[in-house]
Structures are given as C-alpha cells and as structure tokens.
Amino acid sequence: MTDTISAISTAIGEAGIGIVRMSGKDSIEIANKIFKDEKIEKLKDGENRKLIYGHIVDPEKDEIIDEVLIVYMKGPYTYTREDMVEIYCHGGVIPVRRILELTLKYGARLADRGEFTKRAFLNGRLDLSQAEAVIDMINAKTDKSYDVSLNQLEGSLSKEIREMRDILLNMIAHIEVSIDFPDEDIEEVTYEQLEEDAKRVYKKIDNLLSTADRGRILRDGLNTVILGKPNVGKSSLLNAILRENRAIVTDVPGTTRDIIEEYVNIDGIPLKIVDTAGIRDTEDLVEKIGVDRAKEMVDKADLIIAVFDMSEDLSKEDKKIIDIIQNKKSIILLNKTDLPVKLNEKQIRKILPDKKIINTSIVKGIGLDELINSIKDMFYSGEMDIKNEVVITNVRHKNQLLKAKNNIEDGLEAIKLNMPLDCIEVDIRNCWKNLGEISGDTVTEDILDKIFSEFCIGK
C-alpha cells in the first residue's frame, strides 16, 4: 500500500469526459511532471481540492496530450484516505489511455480491480460490507436494488453487525472474568443472563436471514422460467413481456431450442426471465439438449410460468409439465383463448387447485396485466419500504450469517445444558468471529482478494 496507483475510472468508450485518477503519496509529484498551466505551473499542497485548468503534456516530447481540469485532494479526507489526484480529460479511448500511460511512466502503478476501494477499506474509511455495497451500487439494475446498496453503504448492515458483536463481546468478557477470578467478589455471570443475550443475537441473525431470499431477488432478479410443451406461445410471452422481438416465434413446434435469458424491470420488479425449449420427447439431438436444459432450469427457478394451449386437448407433454410444477411456485397460463376452446379448464383447475390460473391471448395482449399483477402480489405483498430496512443481498453475507446462526444455536444448547463456561465461550467466540467477517473485522487476505477482484478497475 505504499506505492501510488493509477487507473481510468470512467467507462471506456465515447463520452464527454473521462477521468484518470491516482492515489498514494506520490500522486501530486507524478501529476506535476505531466501537468502544465500557464499561470500556476504546478499543483501545490495549498491548492488542495481546487480544480485547475491546464494541459497534460508529454515532458519528453514537450507535446500536448489533452486539455484538462485537474484536482489535488490531500489525504485523509479522500475516498482512499490517501493523497489523490483526478484528471478530467476528454472522453474517448485515446485521451484517457494516453494520460494513464504517462502516469505509469512517471511512477504510478496500474491499480488492480477495486484497489481504490480496497485501500479505503484497509485505511478504515469503510468497513467491508460498505465496500461491497459500492460494487452493488455500480451493478444495480433497478431502483430498489440501488436503494438497498445505498442503505448498506450508509452503514445500515454494519450497525446491525456491530450491535450483535457488542453483545457477544460483552458475553465473552463476563464469561472470562468468571473463569479467571472465580473466588473474587465479582458478580458471576448467570446462565439466565447468557441465555437472554444469546437469544437476542439469535433473533437478530434470524431477522436478517429472513430478508435474504428477497434480497437475492432484488439483486439478481426473480428467476422466472417459462415452461410448456412446444408451440404453446412461450417465446411469444417472452417477447410480450420484453416488448421486443427477442425470441424467434413461428408456428413450427420446436422453434426454440436453447435457453434465452433476459432481464427486465417491471414496475420495480427485477425479472430474470428465461424462455425454454418446448418440453417433449424428441429424436432431434439439438432439441433434446434444449429440453434437458429446460428441465434443469426448473430447479433454480423462483417462479415458473407454465403455459398451456386452450385450443388443444391436454396432451401427455402437458401432463408431464403439470407433474414438474406441482411443488413449485408457479402461475398457470391458459393461452390462445382467442381460438376455439378444446382444453378442459375445469380439469386443470382440479389437478392444480392451489395455483393461480390466468386465461390469456398473448397475440391479442389479453391477460398480461393480470400476470404481472400476480407476480407482484406473490413476491411483494404490499409495497416494500426498502429504504428503512436492512436487506441481505449478498450471498457471502448470507453464508456468514448461517454460520453465525449455527454457532449461536450451539451456544444456546450448551447454556441450556448448563455446560462449563469455557465450552459456551467457544460457540460465542465463533459467532463473534463469523459476524466479524461480514464487517471485515476478522477477515483473511484471500477473502479480501476474492471480494475486490469482482470490482471494476478504477473503483
């Protein structure tokens, strides 16, 4: 962390401006080697946080590279808490790249992915859950998932974790005093008190975990799989939801042969919608693979939209689909209601009494609103007030919470059995440690590397 890093921090492409930024103690010195301004000439310590107009020049050739604005920000009041310089040049691939190359030539090192944020974390400006929120904000696909990340960046999750760890640490302290000074006149820790504290932590962990499913959906989208026999209108449904001709639609059964995945945001609901090959027994090798893939998708689905064709009798393929969806969260579409009806609707309602069933004509746009509303009702009964709620969106956090939950359960068990205090302490300490990995208080280097490698360069 002693060297100075540099990276292009804006997206590479055609744009109004591009930003190259540096962090580290040599930032100002490197900038001064390549920045020229008619009046001021050099960035100075005193010019902290002042935007200066001038040119980036290649000192060797005395050649102007670009007309820029430059700012020097003195640590520790910066993103990384180190000295930083940002150069605002023209957007586009060439100017940012040339300026980056100059900073590297004059002493900076190319930053790794997420290295600015990693430094912010290591220098104590953010905790780990906040650093992770930064990447989630950048990747957010909907307003809601953005709000959750912003909340996390502001420290909502950190606060919850800190509160739990304080309780646990307090328990550990009491236990240790009781073990170390059994004869002294110190109030000994009681099993009742330990149980009460452990239950408080357990409840908090459980509350957080209960948000994880919804959190994952907010972050990755509701994994929605469209299933049905060939030619019922699955791809037509995908296109209707996306409002574009994404999938090929023909009246030939077996048109779709591979999985088609798209993201769409419907009234704030992030949907990852998957069109599949029609389920049937087939000799066609390619189609067969498609059918197998469709079946695989079912296991991962949060919701299945099963489509049936009203203009045909119930076939053996339809029955297979009914079997597949019996125990899955699903919505039934009885499609092609614009054609003469052959399918016995009562029969379907009888076999699938608990499922939501909607009559649709996808070509005529009938029933789509009802479908969307049903999806909304299923997952967002009422409006979610995300802003004031801590939601677990990150799988890593979920896994740490699950471990911590196990620890505290073991602890509670040990307390109930009146086990020796040092046995109980082990569970409490593990719980404290596992929660600490969420905030980054007890995290190892390889976990850090893994987390920050998911970032983009320049962040």
Ligand SMILES: Nc1nc2c(ncn2[C@@H]2O[C@H](COP(=O)(O)OP(=O)(O)OP(=O)(O)O)[C@@H](O)[C@H]2O)c(=O)[nH]1
């Ligand atoms: N009359 C009528 N035709 C429809 C309706 N929905 C879809 N179709 C037609 O049914 C045919 C098949 O539609 P697709 O969307 O390709 O069906 P699919 O389920 O994706 O078919 P595969 O990919 O072969 O499994 C096309 O000719 C569509 O125009 C509907 O509501 N009414």
Ligand SMILES: [Mg+2]
């Ligand atoms: Mg299709």
